[in-house]
Amino acid sequence: xxxxxxxxxxxxxxxxxxxxxxxxxxxxxxxxxxxxxxxxxxxxxxxxxxxxxxxxxxxxxxxxxxxxxxxxxxxxxxxxxxxxxxxxxxxxxxxxxxxxxxxxxxxxxxxxxxx
Amino acid sequence: xxxxxxxxxxxxxxxxxxxxxxxxxxxxxxxxxxxxxxxxxxxxxxxxxxxxxxxxxxxxxxxxxxxxxxxxxxxxxxxxxxxxxxxxxxxxxxxxxxxxxxxxxxxxxxxxxx
Numbered sequence: 001x002x003x004x005x006x007x008x009x010x011x012x013x014x015x016x017x018x019x020x021x022x023x024x025x026x027x028x029x030x031x032x033x034x035x036x037x038x039x040x041x042x043x044x045x046x047x048x049x050x051x052x053x054x055x056x057x058x059x060x061x062x063x064x065x066x067x068x069x070x071x072x073x074x075x076x077x078x079x080x081x082x083x084x085x086x087x088x089x090x091x092x093x094x095x096x097x098x099x100x101x102x103x104x105x106x107x108x109x110x111x112x113x114x115x
Numbered sequence: 116x117x118x119x120x121x122x123x124x125x126x127x128x129x130x131x132x133x134x135x136x137x138x139x140x141x142x143x144x145x146x147x148x149x150x151x152x153x154x155x156x157x158x159x160x161x162x163x164x165x166x167x168x169x170x171x172x173x174x175x176x177x178x179x180x181x182x183x184x185x186x187x188x189x190x191x192x193x194x195x196x197x198x199x200x201x202x203x204x205x206x207x208x209x210x211x212x213x214x215x216x217x218x219x220x221x222x223x224x225x226x227x228x229x
Contacts, residue, residue: 004158033216035219040221041221042204042219042220042221042222043159043204043219043222044219045216045217045218048216058216090158090159092158092159103161103164104151104159104161104217106158106159106160107158108156108157108158109157109158
């Protein structure tokens, strides 16, 4: 029962470096999303996808890119990391974009530090 | 836009104490309301939900009632345990206002002492 798998668990980057945070789900969920969690800020939506080939921006999309080439995978790319992107990142998925009875399933997070 | 406001933490209680974590929301239309829990080092898990006014969500001894007249969804538990120590997030989903994405409050950290 893998659910939502995020890799890596921890990452340290230098300012200006690029990297990709991986997210995969094995539940055939249509909807996938990325949140960042910061102290005192709760969770804020970065990008989301309602199906393969479809992505859209959330509340805080600047500095991040996403793509959804398959149903299973939803990687988050940082093209040029900045200290303000130091955060814990969560990927989450649910069966359908709409439908109240479809709960959001979260991965265990990636803790990113940008120095 | 839609928003969720929950009481600031941290909250520290003794085992078997009564818990209330306040949550109020602002949204157009008829949002669904949720409580999620995050245990240390883990992602969030759905604790309970309510989809319409006066619904009561319940799970693991926790309860919350959807009060449209006061735009509230307060979380309660009659007798907390050390194992309830976690961060609790109130959230809403409003298809009219936020394309069905979850909007979270800032979280309330609960510590239960033996």
